[in-house]
Amino acid sequence: MNWTTLSAFVLFMGLTQSGQYKIERLLSIATNYSQVEKTIMLLKYPNTIITSVPCISPLQAEDLRRIPVSSRYGQRLHPILHEYKHHSGIDLPGQMSERVHSTANGLVIATGESRNIGKYVKIKHNFGFITLYGHLSKIKVCKADSIHIGQVIGLVGSTGRSTGPHLHYGITKNGKEQNPLPYCYLYLHWQNVLIREGKK
Template identity: 40%
Template sequence: MYIYLARLAFLVVIIFSYHSASAQESLDSLLCWLDNPQILKLINSTDSSLKTQVLTQYEFKLPIYHPLSKLRLNSNFGFRIHPLTRQLQFHQGIDLKASLDQQVFATADGIIIHTGYSRSLGYFIKIQHLAGFTSIYGHLNHILVATNQPILQGQIIGTCGMSGKTTGVHLHYALRRNQQYLSPSLILHKD
């Protein structure tokens, strides 16, 4: 129930950010901490018709759904000892266990802003979403989309692999809002 309320509050804060400058200022700090007491206050002070409207209009436009058919966490967001370099390093996303050529899904509606290859991420895809969100999918085996292509939540965009700097097959999934990395675990929909 708490996770549902936190996700709902997240959506309510997003909608308020379009209507109020002061809400926009508080949005940046609230997004990183979905268990903030201000969010619970916001939920209690918001009428149910607005909650319904927010969920209906923005459910598929915010990156809250699974990039894989099952979420099995391999490595979390934050500081960690990198498995290859053995150095303390900030991990800007999460690593999800996967099998070779397992389908990767867009976590929300958006536009493909970049596909390519980098030494660290291997083959990757970046999708621009509503409200300044960008989702990043790395270590892919195949890219099935092109730059500037519109994407729907749940659409297959690629397949898992082990390209780039990796110890095995998995999906690196990262989430940014206005160039700041967020923990995807706080935002992704839980079954």
């Protein structure tokens, strides 16, 4: 059964226990944001599945409907090397030592420091997601720590190849790179859909 067929089947079934299993299956096999989003929109409130999916911004913003981004995902002119290179995540501007939050429940699978992204934290989540947080000034978690959504995992810094304080945020899904920006709005989008449907 492919993703489209399974999605239609879940809509038909509703959120019975079997339907819940099918949603988890859909999230596991989804390969891109569009498929993840369509699956999340099947969830009724309250539901804990969404907290296992990267669905919020790792940095607080004055207006979470318009998260500032200093460097987008994809091809870009590298600010230090001055040549066009693929950017595997997004850069979010921040203040030095600003708190960085995990975007989903998960398990810390790596912490360390590299030449490119400086001090970093990598977290494994359900459904094949891994998130990466780089250029940190301080790491607040250890490998094998269990993490909950919103937990502070580090502080914004400018370590590695960096021109100033910011956060490099990356997401992979089943080993495939994702554009992290749409995921930063996923929880808000889900809530807005529920509100429009008359659910609190």
